[in-house]
Amino acid sequence: MKTKAFQRIYTKISKITKATCEIKASGVRYGELAWVNDRPAQAISVTNDSVTLQVFAGTEGIASKSEVVFSGMPPTLNVSDLLAGRFLDGYGDPIDGGPKLVGEKRLINGPAVNPVKRAKPSTLLATGIAGIDLNNTLVTGQKIPFFADPDQPYNQVLAEVAMRAEADKIILGGMGLSNDDYLFFKNTFANAGVLDKIVSFINTSEDPPLERLLIPDMACTAAEYFANDQQQNVLVLLTDMTLYADALAIVANKMDQIPSKDSMPGSLYSDLASIYEKSIQFVHGGSITIIAVTTLNEGDITHAIPDNTGYITEGQLFLKHDTDIGKVIVDPFRSLSRLKQNVIGKKTREDHPQVMNALIRLYADSVEANTNRENWFDLN
Amino acid sequence: MTKGKVAGVVSNLITIEAEGPVTQNEICLILSEGKRLKAEVIKVKENIASAQLFESSRTIKIGSEVEFTGRMLEVELGPGILSKRYDGLQSDLSKMGGMIIDMGEVTAPVVEDKLYTFKPLAKAGDRVKAGDWLGSVQENWVDHKIMAPFNLEGEYKVVSVAEPGQYKITDVMATLLSEDKEKLPVTMRQRWPVKLAINRFDNKLRPYNILQTGLRVIDTFNPIAEGGTGYIPGPFGTGKTVLQQAIAKNSQADIVIIAACGERANEVVEIFTEFPQLTDATTGRKLDEKITIICNTSNMPVAAREASVYVGMTLAEYYRNMGLKVLMLADSTSRWAQALREMSNRMEELPGPDAFPVELPATIANFYSRAGLVVLNNGQTGSVTFIGTVSPAGGNFKEPVTESTSKVARCFYALSQKRADAKRYPAIDSLASYSKYLDYPEFITDADANIQSGWTQLVKRAKDLVRTGIEAKDQINILGDDAVPIAYHIGFWKSEVIDFALIQQDSFDDVDMNTPLERQKYMLNKVMEIGDKNFTFSDFEEVGTYFKKLINLLKQMNYSAFKSPGFEKYENELDQVLLSNQVTMQEENSQVV
Ligand SMILES: Nc1ncnc2c1ncn2[C@@H]1O[C@H](COP(=O)(O)OP(=O)(O)OP(=O)(O)O)[C@@H](O)[C@H]1O
Ligand SMILES: [Mg+2]
Numbered sequence: 001m002k003t004k005a006f007q008r009i010y011t012k013i014s015k016i017t018k019a020t021c022e023i024k025a026s027g028v029r030y031g032e033l034a035w036v037n038d039r040p041a042q043a044i045s046v047t048n049d050s051v052t053l054q055v056f057a058g059t060e061g062i063a064s065k066s067e068v069v070f071s072g073m074p075p076t077l078n079v080s081d082l083l084a085g086r087f088l089d090g091y092g093d094p095i096d097g098g099p100k101l102v103g104e105k106r107l108i109n110g111p112a113v114n115p116v117k118r119a120k121p122s123t124l125l126a127t128g129i130a131g132i133d134l135n136n137t138l139v140t141g142q143k144i145p146f147f148a149d150p151d152q153p154y155n156q157v158l159a160e161v162a163m164r165a166e167a168d169k170i171i172l173g174g175m176g177l178s179n180d181d182y183l184f185f186k187n188t189f190a191n192a193g194v195l196d197k198i199v200s201f202i203n204t205s206e207d208p209p210l211e212r213l214l215i216p217d218m219a220c221t222a223a224e225y226f227a228n229d230q231q232q233n234v235l236v237l238l239t240d241m242t243l244y245a246d247a248l249a250i251v252a253n254k255m256d257q258i259p260s261k262d263s264m265p266g267s268l269y270s271d272l273a274s275i276y277e278k279s280i281q282f283v284h285g286g287s288i289t290i291i292a293v294t295t296l297n298e299g300d301i302t303h304a305i306p307d308n309t310g311y312i313t314e315g316q317l318f319l320k321h322d323t324d325i326g327k328v329i330v331d332p333f334r335s336l337s338r339l340k341q342n343v344i345g346k347k348t349r350e351d352h353p354q355v356m357n358a359l360i361r362l363y364a365d366s367v368e369a370n371t372n373r374e375n376w377f378d379l380n
Numbered sequence: 381m382t383k384g385k386v387a388g389v390v391s392n393l394i395t396i397e398a399e400g401p402v403t404q405n406e407i408c409l410i411l412s413e414g415k416r417l418k419a420e421v422i423k424v425k426e427n428i429a430s431a432q433l434f435e436s437s438r439t440i441k442i443g444s445e446v447e448f449t450g451r452m453l454e455v456e457l458g459p460g461i462l463s464k465r466y467d468g469l470q471s472d473l474s475k476m477g478g479m480i481i482d483m484g485e486v487t488a489p490v491v492e493d494k495l496y497t498f499k500p501l502a503k504a505g506d507r508v509k510a511g512d513w514l515g516s517v518q519e520n521w522v523d524h525k526i527m528a529p530f531n532l533e534g535e536y537k538v539v540s541v542a543e544p545g546q547y548k549i550t551d552v553m554a555t556l557l558s559e560d561k562e563k564l565p566v567t568m569r570q571r572w573p574v575k576l577a578i579n580r581f582d583n584k585l586r587p588y589n590i591l592q593t594g595l596r597v598i599d600t601f602n603p604i605a606e607g608g609t610g611y612i613p614g615p616f617g618t619g620k621t622v623l624q625q626a627i628a629k630n631s632q633a634d635i636v637i638i639a640a641c642g643e644r645a646n647e648v649v650e651i652f653t654e655f656p657q658l659t660d661a662t663t664g665r666k667l668d669e670k671i672t673i674i675c676n677t678s679n680m681p682v683a684a685r686e687a688s689v690y691v692g693m694t695l696a697e698y699y700r701n702m703g704l705k706v707l708m709l710a711d712s713t714s715r716w717a718q719a720l721r722e723m724s725n726r727m728e729e730l731p732g733p734d735a736f737p738v739e740l741p742a743t744i745a746n747f748y749s750r751a752g753l754v755v756l757n758n759g760q761t762g763s764v765t766f767i768g769t770v771s772p773a774g775g776n777f778k779e780p781v782t783e784s785t786s787k788v789a790r791c792f793y794a795l796s797q798k799r800a801d802a803k804r805y806p807a808i809d810s811l812a813s814y815s816k817y818l819d820y821p822e823f824i825t826d827a828d829a830n831i832q833s834g835w836t837q838l839v840k841r842a843k844d845l846v847r848t849g850i851e852a853k854d855q856i857n858i859l860g861d862d863a864v865p866i867a868y869h870i871g872f873w874k875s876e877v878i879d880f881a882l883i884q885q886d887s888f889d890d891v892d893m894n895t896p897l898e899r900q901k902y903m904l905n906k907v908m909e910i911g912d913k914n915f916t917f918s919d920f921e922e923v924g925t926y927f928k929k930l931i932n933l934l935k936q937m938n939y940s941a942f943k944s945p946g947f948e949k950y951e952n953e954l955d956q957v958l959l960s961n962q963v964t965m966q967e968e969n970s971q972v973v
Contacts, residue, residue: 026442027441027442028442029389029438029439029440029441030389030390030391030437030438030440031437031438032438044390045388045389045390046388046389046390046442047387047388047389047395047442048387048388048397048442048443074438107438110480111436111480111481111482111483112480112481112645112677112679112680113479113480113481113645114473114476114478114479114480114481115465115473115645115648115649115652115675115677116465116473116474116476116652117479118645118646118649119649120646120649120650120653121646121649141646142646228479257725258725258731258735259735260721260734260735260736260773261734261773261774265725266718266721266722266725266735267682267718267722267725269642269678269715269718270642270678270682270718270719270722273642273678273679274678274679277644277645277677277678277679278679280645282479302774302775302776303774304773304774307616307773307774307775310615310616310617311616311771312644312678314644314646315617316617333801336617338617339646341888
């Protein structure tokens with residue numbers, strides 16, 4: 001039971017829409033977490049005499065006399081070393097059958113780090129994947145998405161990066177994850193024997209879509225605990241940010257907001273940036289690196305979601321199915337790690353830039369040769 | 381002072397029940413958990429004021445007390461602004477204590493206890509108006525003028541001016557007497573509301589002379605004039621930020637103000653770590669000494685996006701009034717427009733195209749109009765040159781921010797995805813881009829006199845060669861290499877020479893990154909020598925091989941210090957290669973036909 005003695009309880013709901021309900025209540029703050037009939041909800045508009053609550057799981061079956069309990073706080077996460085190895089939902093509650101989390105209660109989506117207190121990201125983040133390490137070298141403190149078609153095995157690639165990357169902690173934020181992929185991540189981590197360095201916040205496709213909205217902030221709050229408090233190198237994996245943005249659009253639509261491009265809310269850039277900008281290199285050595293997945297709609301990168309993402313992140317990694325070798329590769333032409341110049345040839349082999357350029361040229365030549373060959377066959 | 385109470389909170393839009401009169405754009409302070417959170421009134425209807433909060437709203441309770449300050453959002457002006465890193469509201473970020481910016485944290489923009497060496501410029505008995513110089517102090521290497529306050533109306537008589545010596549910014553440097561015989565003490569510090577232009581000058585001129593940026597594709601091809609305006613739109617990753625930073629590093633401006641508006645924190649960290657190490661090519665001083673950075677990165681409060689560009693512009697105008705050449709850069713103005721959009725949506729206003737507020741074009745026009753070259757009351761000139769980046773949604777220039785900006789900015793630097801993909805940096809599409817100043821008669825005259833006679837004509841001819849070359853390339857692609865006359869190949873390769881030797885420039889090379897105008901003049905003439913020359917080749921493959929040799933030598937020259945032995949070696953080689961291809965009289969005649 002979530003109700004506690006000191007909490008304020010109301011039972012007179014004045015208006016119910018598909019995703020929200022309105023109630024007369026006082027002393028409520030914007031962003032405060034509440035429960036409507038035990039369903040988590042958040043205050044998204046507060047005025048003198050009424051509060052609008054967004055009910056994450058939807059309002060089906062909510063009656064006007066339902067019980068509304070306010071928590072007195074925006075969503076929080078209990079942070080401590082006990083996070084390691086746990087699987088949690090969007091509210092930071094366990095889904096692994098383990099005990100409730102204990103630790104310091106921290107607000108999620110906290111304020112920004114002072115930019116003058118940041119360090120320049122310049123430590124190599126090796127992933128063991130040639131298409132990344134060689135051509136699109138990553139740096140700790142960077143933020144970069146995989147741009148992938150929905151049918152590509154992006155979660156497998158992400159898991160592979162996670163398993164190979166040198167990180168003290170890996171935080172997985174799964175949004176609209178299929179149950180199969182959720183179990184895939186779980187098994188991969190278990191089989192590799194690395195569960196103790198992983199924290200997972202999971203919203204599967206079976207869970208209410210709006211709960212996804214909490215996942216990235218939860219993941220980043222856990223990441224900040226390990227990276228800043230414990231000075232560790234933390235890798236945050238967010239998949240799939242397109243489904244996160246879709247949830248934003250649902251809320252905006254339910255709130256009658258005027259959509260901008262591609263039915264997305266006008267605040268999409270700020271919403272995405274507030275997540276991605278949690279990536280950071282601290283002066284004390286701790287870091288948060290964010291690797292995300294943004295699935296594309298028919299490869300269209302001008303769509304508002306990949307477009308705004310591209311304007312925020314430090315490069316992008318395109319997944320591409322290479323028909324010749326029958327494998328998924330990181331497209332050497334369209335991918336770019338914008339921070340690679342901070343490390344290549346400096347933290348890696350001295351001739352790294354030359355080797356990289358030579359290989360790209362060779363690849364380009366081979367692609368051209370292939371095209372020519374195909375054209376030649378066509379001509380015959 | 382009017383008081384009020386919070387009556388509603390939706391994200392950072394706060395509605396307040398006011399107990400007295402409220403002014404549009406007035407700053408109010410919301411008392412919450414012992415802190416005073418700043419907000420700006422953006423709408424007033426009867427006793428209800430809507431305010432945008434420059435902070436997170438999550439501690440604010442309904443009924444929280446509000447104090448209206450009666451003042452608009454202001455900046456503090458005085459010596460000590462240069463080399464500072466401010467947040468969007470001019471708080472000094474370096475002075476903030478913790479790693480994390482605390483809610484409501486405010487720090488002083490300029491220090492009060494520092495001593496400056498003062499020299500009087502006015503004397504008792506002088507008559508002065510707002511903005512007139514009373515004296516000056518040394519700030520870094522800049523002669524920082526202490527001016528009669530900008531808010532003075534009419535003429536004042538100077539009663540006294542401080543003796544030369546060491547003073548703090550709070551000391552009284554002069555005493556003025558109004559026409560009504562009211563005495564006014566003047567310190568080194570004054571305040572000014574950011575949304576109002578500092579129009580304390582005699583008149584505004586039409587820009588007529590080049591502001592050198594050190595970038596060939598700008599200075600030679602599409603020059604920006606001192607006091608002019610320009611914008612750089614481009615899809616993500618095409619090089620807007622790299623280009624603006626290159627301009628900041630290499631320009632001949634006296635002062636550079638950079639507003640990092642809603643972009644990446646790591647990019648400002650890059651500036652913070654790199655710029656202090658660099659030397660200003662013009663003065664030989666540390667680059668950092670002439671730069672102020674205002675940063676409101678994308679994770680900082682959205683409402684301060686708008687403030688950050690206005691704060692930057694006001695600081696720029698302040699230094700302009702000292703008779704300085706100020707360059708103001710903003711990256712990206714789209715984030716500011718988006719912040720306006722977010723607020724307008726929250727206020728449920730009727731939107732214009734793409735849900736932007738209807739007044740967006742007017743807002744942008746008004747902002748760009750604050751740039752300019754002015755004649756001060758004392759006859760000296762000062763200027764604010766403004767260049768903003770634009771981040772068009774979907775990389776498509778047909779969107780409200782790009783279109784509204786195109787109507788007011790006089791220089792257009794279009795970044796092309798194709799050129800960026802081909803790594804032809806800076807990825808400016810030199811044909812789509814333009815500088816209206818090239819058509820200004822006063823600019824043409826000035827270039828004739830100070831660069832070279834017929835300069836703008838020469839530039840136009842170079843552009844024509846690029847255009848012809850691109851057209852020739854299209855024909856070659858359609859018809860095939862050997863189905864077109866060799867002249868097409870020559871035309872195409874001439875345009876490649878211009879592209880590789882002039883347009884492309886390596887911003888990461890110590891020599892190539894900055895090309896002074898004198899050197900640009902040399903290069904343009906050299907390249908046009910090639911452009912005007914007739915060549916003879918027996919087949920098209922020869923053309924490519926030959927021109928690649930030329931391009932390689934020109935690039936080597938670009939990488940060598942101007943007129944150094946290395947440079948001259950390549951120059952000689954180039955001349956040799958040019959001499960080796962001579963057209964006979966007969967061939968020349970046939971080419972003309
Ligand atoms: N002049 C240049 N020389 C070499 N590389 C460049 C140049 N300009 C851009 N690049 C490359 O392109 C990348 C992106 O450039 P930049 O950050 O300036 O893009 P942008 O247009 O500002 O993108 P966004 O809109 O996402 O901020 C750089 O990290 C660098 O790798
Ligand atoms: Mg940029």
